[in-house]
Amino acid sequence: MTSRYTFGGDEHVFVEVSEEMSLEAFFTTLSMTNAVRDAKIDGVTEICPANASFQIKFDPDVIHPDALMDRLKSMEATAAKQEPKLTTRIIEIPVYYQDPWTHETLMRFRERHQDPEATDIEYAARINGYDSVDAFIAAHSGAPWFVSMVGFVSGLPFLYQMVERERQIQVPKYLRPRTDTPKLTVGYGGCFSCIYSVRGAGGYQMFGVTPMPIYDPEQKTGYLKDFMVFFKPGDIVKWKPIDRAEYDRCLAAVEANTYAPRIREVVFSLDEFNADINGTNARLEEALYAD
Amino acid sequence: MPINVITSGFATTIQDLGRPGYYHLGIPMGGAMDRFALRCANMLVGNDEGAAGLECVFMGPELEFTEDCTFAVTGGDLPPKLDGEVLESWTAIPVKAGQKLSFDYLRSGARAYIAFSGGIDTPLDLGSRSTYPIGALGGIDGRAVQPGDTLPLGAADGKAKTGAHIPETLRRMPTRETELRVLPGLYWHRITEASGTRFFEETWKVASEADRMGYRFKGGTPLEFVDREPPFGAGSDPSNITDACYPYGSVQVPSGTEPIILHRDAVSGGGYFMIGTVISADMDLIGQLQPNVPTRFVKVDMDTALSARRDRAKALDAVRAHLA
Numbered sequence: 001m002t003s004r005y006t007f008g009g010d011e012h013v014f015v016e017v018s019e020e021m022s023l024e025a026f027f028t029t030l031s032m033t034n035a036v037r038d039a040k041i042d043g044v045t046e047i048c049p050a051n052a053s054f055q056i057k058f059d060p061d062v063i064h065p066d067a068l069m070d071r072l073k074s075m076e077a078t079a080a081k082q083e084p085k086l087t088t089r090i091i092e093i094p095v096y097y098q099d100p101w102t103h104e105t106l107m108r109f110r111e112r113h114q115d116p117e118a119t120d121i122e123y124a125a126r127i128n129g130y131d132s133v134d135a136f137i138a139a140h141s142g143a144p145w146f147v148s149m150v151g152f153v154s155g156l157p158f159l160y161q162m163v164e165r166e167r168q169i170q171v172p173k174y175l176r177p178r179t180d181t182p183k184l185t186v187g188y189g190g191c192f193s194c195i196y197s198v199r200g201a202g203g204y205q206m207f208g209v210t211p212m213p214i215y216d217p218e219q220k221t222g223y224l225k226d227f228m229v230f231f232k233p234g235d236i237v238k239w240k241p242i243d244r245a246e247y248d249r250c251l252a253a254v255e256a257n258t259y260a261p262r263i264r265e266v267v268f269s270l271d272e273f274n275a276d277i278n279g280t281n282a283r284l285e286e287a288l289y290a291d
Numbered sequence: 292m293p294i295n296v297i298t299s300g301f302a303t304t305i306q307d308l309g310r311p312g313y314y315h316l317g318i319p320m321g322g323a324m325d326r327f328a329l330r331c332a333n334m335l336v337g338n339d340e341g342a343a344g345l346e347c348v349f350m351g352p353e354l355e356f357t358e359d360c361t362f363a364v365t366g367g368d369l370p371p372k373l374d375g376e377v378l379e380s381w382t383a384i385p386v387k388a389g390q391k392l393s394f395d396y397l398r399s400g401a402r403a404y405i406a407f408s409g410g411i412d413t414p415l416d417l418g419s420r421s422t423y424p425i426g427a428l429g430g431i432d433g434r435a436v437q438p439g440d441t442l443p444l445g446a447a448d449g450k451a452k453t454g455a456h457i458p459e460t461l462r463r464m465p466t467r468e469t470e471l472r473v474l475p476g477l478y479w480h481r482i483t484e485a486s487g488t489r490f491f492e493e494t495w496k497v498a499s500e501a502d503r504m505g506y507r508f509k510g511g512t513p514l515e516f517v518d519r520e521p522p523f524g525a526g527s528d529p530s531n532i533t534d535a536c537y538p539y540g541s542v543q544v545p546s547g548t549e550p551i552i553l554h555r556d557a558v559s560g561g562g563y564f565m566i567g568t569v570i571s572a573d574m575d576l577i578g579q580l581q582p583n584v585p586t587r588f589v590k591v592d593m594d595t596a597l598s599a600r601r602d603r604a605k606a607l608d609a610v611r612a613h614l615a
Binding site: 010016022051061065155165192200229 | 311312314315316317318416425426427428433474476477479522523524525526527531532533534535536538539540541558559560561562565567568569570571593596597600604
């Protein structure tokens, strides 16, 4: 994999690790951005990893753009040699699939959808070859997901499923973006799932909603006390399908500020994963539910 | 002692120089769209250049002072009126408690900045008072200014220079046909050479969708793409990419039709390709563009971008020297 380096004006270097999405590209992105962070280069002001690319913002009054670009290129070989291994956390995120709020919203924007006769999740299930919505939900919530990018707006995670490419779910975005998406909608576009951290415009298909806040600018939510944004790239997520009763229980706990997400520390090795995908995922799940 | 907001104008927000450092989490730097104008307004009233002031779009608010202070209005030509009397912009003006500030109609530009001695002293979010409504950060409860709000002021240090003025020769405003300098790059290779040449030859117009997040342009010929097999994860439209970061000032062209330049409240990433980036020296100018203003994109190289950046720094130094 050879990265492509280009300037974003006089204040950004943009590095495309790969045109296409893959766990390998994501891992290279992560190790490159970690290396840049560790190098503490004078003039570098922001380090932004994305799914298969990253961006470095810099102050050209401090470091010449060419000097920074050369420095970054020189780091690529070292980063590539690093073992793709990561100590991270696995988090259970409850999802109320086919909830009434995203349903109401998707009905309002039917004329912007590829298949106005179906709901978003019915459409996604059909075009991905699933017999039923239940089978589709089983696939979406079966294998875990990597948070491969945080961004767009306010702590929104993009997630990439940890399965073979043949099993990747792919769904186009809405034909025209909606002007409204409920807060905490679990969405899907291209090969990425996401959680809308705040209410607003959006183009991803809407599958359900989580009761668990992931962005709290007031930092009143117990688990967001230290920082207002919950996710960081490299987090692993396991969706847990829940029904209305459980959704209401979770929400009551969130409102009473007693909700504590299930989070466990895990070590992930890309080589082990590629050698045995199902076994690796089973071990991750075991770690999540061991106690 | 605060300032009372009687009417709030169109989209008046509290802005300083922003909160860099959180773009990797989707929280943009924000801050004044025309940073030069905000710095000038602050210098006139003796504030730190990065103090928080008001950014007014197209229309000014109506404010009532409850203490003596000094204010200055810079940026787009939005003439201030003190108790009904029209006064000069780009000038430090003393006011007494009980006086009312309102504005005449906008003569040129798009955004005016009002600085008050002491600066607006609302709480800091992630190190900045800049309003970012999408993320409910900064400002008053994370939103634009509303009638009935009160704007607290910090302690003024008495350095306001009553009557101080920044002459036109030291300012910078867009001309009738604006030129924005663009460094090609990012996904430039996705369009044909002829299409790229035409992009820089044609005159575009600012569209009505123009705000702190981004400015859209219309009226040019749709771009022609180089054929490709869509990469896995990118999406089927030729303008789609695997979701990536968006530089500030980057020019994305969804479906190849209408370019959008991301500004201070940019979304930090997404799935549309970009053909280049407006150079840092010209970002302030975008904040002064009204809808329908004819705009040319001018292709430049990195040396030109860096030299333009130095020129902007010199222009700011000239204002500092003038007021020293």
